[in-house]
Amino acid sequence: MNYFINVILPIPLEKSFTYAITKAEADFLQPGIRVSVPFGKSKIYTALVLEIHNNAPQVYEAKEIHQILDDTPIVTTQQLEHWHWMSKYYLCTLGDVMRAALPSSFVLESETIVSKNENQVIKDEDLKDDEFIIYEALQQQSSLKIQDMMSILDKKNVLPVIKRLLEKNAISVQEEIYEKYKPKLVRYVKIASQFSSQQGLQNLMEDLSRAPKQRDVIMTLFSVSAQTKKPVKVSDLSQESDASSSIIKTLIDKGILEEYHIQMDRVEYDGDDKEDSKQLNEYQEKALSEITETLEKQNITLLHGVTSSGKTEIYVKLIEEQLKAKKQVLYLLPEIALTTQLVERLQNYFGEQVAVFHSKYSSHERVEVWNNVLNNLPKAQIVLGARSSVLLPFKNLGLIIVDEEHESSYKQFDPAPRYHARDTAIVLASIFKSKTLLGSATPSLESYFNAQQGKYGLVELNHRYNNVMMPDIELIDIKDKQKRKRMQGHFSDRLIEEIKETLAQGFQIILFQNRRGFSPIIECNSCGHAPQCPNCDVSLTFHQYRNQLRCHYCGYNAVMPKTCDACGSVELDSKGFGTEQVEQEAKLLFPDHKVGRMDLDTTRGKYGYEKIITALEQGEIDILVGTQMLTKGLDFRNVKLVGIMNADNMLNFPDFRAHERSYQLMVQVSGRAGRTKERGKVLIQTYNPYHKILQQVSTNSYFEMFEEQLGERQAFKYPPVFRMIKITLKHKDFQKVDVGADWYAKSLRTVFGKHVLGPEFPPVARIRNQYLKHILVKIPQKQSLGKTKEAILKINTSFLSVKDFRPIRVILNVDNY
Ligand SMILES: Nc1ncnc2c1ncn2[C@@H]1O[C@H](COP(=O)(O)OP(=O)(O)OP(=O)(O)O)[C@@H](O)[C@H]1O
Numbered sequence: 001m002n003y004f005i006n007v008i009l010p011i012p013l014e015k016s017f018t019y020a021i022t023k024a025e026a027d028f029l030q031p032g033i034r035v036s037v038p039f040g041k042s043k044i045y046t047a048l049v050l051e052i053h054n055n056a057p058q059v060y061e062a063k064e065i066h067q068i069l070d071d072t073p074i075v076t077t078q079q080l081e082h083w084h085w086m087s088k089y090y091l092c093t094l095g096d097v098m099r100a101a102l103p104s105s106f107v108l109e110s111e112t113i114v115s116k117n118e119n120q121v122i123k124d125e126d127l128k129d130d131e132f133i134i135y136e137a138l139q140q141q142s143s144l145k146i147q148d149m150m151s152i153l154d155k156k157n158v159l160p161v162i163k164r165l166l167e168k169n170a171i172s173v174q175e176e177i178y179e180k181y182k183p184k185l186v187r188y189v190k191i192a193s194q195f196s197s198q199q200g201l202q203n204l205m206e207d208l209s210r211a212p213k214q215r216d217v218i219m220t221l222f223s224v225s226a227q228t229k230k231p232v233k234v235s236d237l238s239q240e241s242d243a244s245s246s247i248i249k250t251l252i253d254k255g256i257l258e259e260y261h262i263q264m265d266r267v268e269y270d271g272d273d274k275e276d277s278k279q280l281n282e283y284q285e286k287a288l289s290e291i292t293e294t295l296e297k298q299n300i301t302l303l304h305g306v307t308s309s310g311k312t313e314i315y316v317k318l319i320e321e322q323l324k325a326k327k328q329v330l331y332l333l334p335e336i337a338l339t340t341q342l343v344e345r346l347q348n349y350f351g352e353q354v355a356v357f358h359s360k361y362s363s364h365e366r367v368e369v370w371n372n373v374l375n376n377l378p379k380a381q382i383v384l385g386a387r388s389s390v391l392l393p394f395k396n397l398g399l400i401i402v403d404e405e406h407e408s409s410y411k412q413f414d415p416a417p418r419y420h421a422r423d424t425a426i427v428l429a430s431i432f433k434s435k436t437l438l439g440s441a442t443p444s445l446e447s448y449f450n451a452q453q454g455k456y457g458l459v460e461l462n463h464r465y466n467n468v469m470m471p472d473i474e475l476i477d478i479k480d481k482q483k484r485k486r487m488q489g490h491f492s493d494r495l496i497e498e499i500k501e502t503l504a505q506g507f508q509i510i511l512f513q514n515r516r517g518f519s520p521i522i523e524c525n526s527c528g529h530a531p532q533c534p535n536c537d538v539s540l541t542f543h544q545y546r547n548q549l550r551c552h553y554c555g556y557n558a559v560m561p562k563t564c565d566a567c568g569s570v571e572l573d574s575k576g577f578g579t580e581q582v583e584q585e586a587k588l589l590f591p592d593h594k595v596g597r598m599d600l601d602t603t604r605g606k607y608g609y610e611k612i613i614t615a616l617e618q619g620e621i622d623i624l625v626g627t628q629m630l631t632k633g634l635d636f637r638n639v640k641l642v643g644i645m646n647a648d649n650m651l652n653f654p655d656f657r658a659h660e661r662s663y664q665l666m667v668q669v670s671g672r673a674g675r676t677k678e679r680g681k682v683l684i685q686t687y688n689p690y691h692k693i694l695q696q697v698s699t700n701s702y703f704e705m706f707e708e709q710l711g712e713r714q715a716f717k718y719p720p721v722f723r724m725i726k727i728t729l730k731h732k733d734f735q736k737v738d739v740g741a742d743w744y745a746k747s748l749r750t751v752f753g754k755h756v757l758g759p760e761f762p763p764v765a766r767i768r769n770q771y772l773k774h775i776l777v778k779i780p781q782k783q784s785l786g787k788t789k790e791a792i793l794k795i796n797t798s799f800l801s802v803k804d805f806r807p808i809r810v811i812l813n814v815d816n817y
Pocket residue numbers: 278279280281284305306307308309310311312313440441465632633634635671675
């Protein structure tokens with residue numbers, strides 16, 4: 001009898017591929033084991049076994065595999081089931097899913113580039129002959145393609161050698177290497193050495209006799225360090241001596257105090273000082289028991305709890321239960337980098353049982369987490385991760401928590417699989433017959449709709465922890481303020497007043513400026529010309545701190561011109577405003593206070609987010625200006641005022657979800673105010689204070705917002721009432737895209753009639769020199785999703801079989817919102 005395997009190759013093939021194996025190999029192999037295989041004329045790939053059988057392929061002669069790479073499966077059967085669902089639901093190939101799921105060092109192929117691991121000492125005698133030859137070659141050349149190694153070793157079968165070298169950590173697969181999970185930097189101070197002697201100190205005290213506050217700080221520092229015999233944190237010193245951070249800063253600037261940083265490493269949690277979880281208050285208790293109750297009857301429950309109601313502490317209780325039952329828990333977050341606070345909180349409770357996972361970690365670290373999860377090790381009982389952690393090899397998954405379930409970053413846009421992590425998580429949980437809890441203060445319309453329809457359980461939590469009142473929200477009409485000349489730059493008199501008062505009380509302030517589609521562009525006052533990106537159909541954005549014009553789509557940049565390129569006039573003006581400008585104005589308005597900024601530009605560097613979040617936590621920033629980043633579940637103790645600089649640009653964004661998203665953003669950012677004792681205050685500046693969404697934000701009326709938006713979605717046939725699939729055609733030739741899109745849309749119309757929208761060029765119709773055209777298919781509730789997708793795929797195949805259209809890239813995006 002002949003033996004064959006079907007495998008997934010890490011490339012977008014519509015079908016799985018068949019290879020021939022021996023009987024012995026057939027006895028050994030199982031689904032989920034990797035093999036190295038030849039493909040095409042000269043390529044080799046790592047492939048994953050799907051099934052073992054006796055049926056020779058009909059249309060081609062099956063090639064033999066090169067080698068088996070694993071002893072036991074590295075991908076579980078549950079994963080394979082999950083991948084099948086993803087590929088079917090999101091209209092992509094299994095190869096696409098495999099590539100997204102596996103760490104890159106698991107999928108070696110002829111094009112993979114490896115290099116020597118510089119920070120690892122490898123003894124020659126630890127290497128086998130083949131390994132040694134490759135290792136030595138890598139001492140000569142900084143990197144090699146696997147193809148090169150095939151010629152160096154003069155054999156095809158090199159993947160096992162590479163695999164062993166990777167396991168010995170002698171080499172690594174080249175990729176963008178990201179920082180490991182960012183350690184928190186804590187700021188400490190000590191007395192400069194020249195003052196630490198008895199005499200030095202005496203002189204210093206005399207010098208400071210006319211600066212009593214500074215003297216107090218020094219005295220406090222002495223007594224605290226004498227008592228604790230430990231390094232003293234800036235934040236502790238400030239609290240103990242009741243001195244503002246600016247006084248401490250003065251002492252540092254004078255050279256009397258020296259500051260230094262100590263890293264608090266959070267990935268490798270070392271502490272034994274685990275905390276017990278908190279005792280829930282009555283509302284949390286009630287919510288917890290309702291969650292448990294609904295989850296007995298239903299697989300999915302939505303926890304709608306207002307900001308700062310203590311949802312996280314409820315999750316902690318649920319996690320504890322799972323751990324007791326020896327089950328794994330997946331805790332999904334929209335973005336790891338922004339949630340260092342949460343990582344820390346969970347590690348305080350669960351210590352090293354928490355594994356943090358992020359697709360941007362180096363492959364080596366991803367492999368580590370992968371293996372720990374696969375082997376169900378104690379140190380990966382709780383996986384805390386962003387989107388891609390739904391693709392990990394869970395063995396015994398008991399519960400998935402999707403925190404901030406409304407966040408749009410759960411959806412992957414590029415490349416395929418274009419999956420939504422929340423929905424993919426729900427399917428994963430159901431494969432394990434386990435449960436999913438979605439949580440948010442501002443649920444997405446689709447989740448709340450599902451709850452209303454009875455598809456999900458629903459638990460509401462309407463009290464802030466500590467019974468702090470929801471922030472007091474005031475709308476400010478800036479049109480009126482402008483008319484009455486009550487604006488200074490972008491700050492209304494009310495906002496300035498409130499900021500002053502808040503600063504005087506010693507509280508902090510967050511100023512929110514949404515950047516999306518609203519960065520400053522440059523326009524010539526004489527001829528109206530605005531500099532454009534040469535690769536994309538979009539105006540360039542002005543970046544003051546570099547004096548540059550940049551394209552936010554492709555990264556193109558140029559020096560800011562002194563005169564208009566079109567007419568030569570010097571009257572170039574910036575329109576619109578971004579965080580940078582708000583920051584600058586705030587500095588001028590409040591010169592005695594420290595203003596910080598948190599956006600893509602200031603958080604790019606090493607420890608970017610960390611530094612800013614820590615600085616705010618430690619009271620080194622009085623006013624923080626920022627973008628959306630500020631909205632994601634941050635928990636600051638001392639922020640009392642939130643200012644939203646301009647609400648209108650979010651509301652006017654051309655997208656069917658613009659109103660829902662604006663509501664979510666504003667409520668979330670407002671939720672950062674007044675989280676401890678005193679009620680917070682929020683000021684929203686707008687040209688249109690009577691806008692319904694703003695009224696709903698100011699009265700915290702989620703349900704009203706939901707009903708009204710749902711009405712509109714019904715009227716205009718949008719999700720969650722209808723479903724949507726977006727088809728994008730892409731090519732560098734405008735004509736091709738245009739003609740192709742017409743053909744495609746016409747074919748779709750023969751099947752779906754009026755439920756096809758477009759084709760239409762998007763607002764930015766050319767990106768990186770590629771033209772884009774969109775077609776939308778709307779799917780009524782009663783229409784079968786499966787059949788709809790089949791019909792689309794059929795049209796897609798006919799389209800791509802037209803010779804003229806073949807070079808066009810077609811992107812299918814299911815649930816593209
Ligand atoms: N039972 C409790 N005992 C003590 N402190 C609590 C308790 N519950 C919540 N807190 C504290 O209240 C604050 C707010 O809680 P948490 O961050 O969990 O709110 P949240 O509902 O997740 O808010 P958001 O949706 O705004 O992120 C936190 O600092 C938390 O430590």
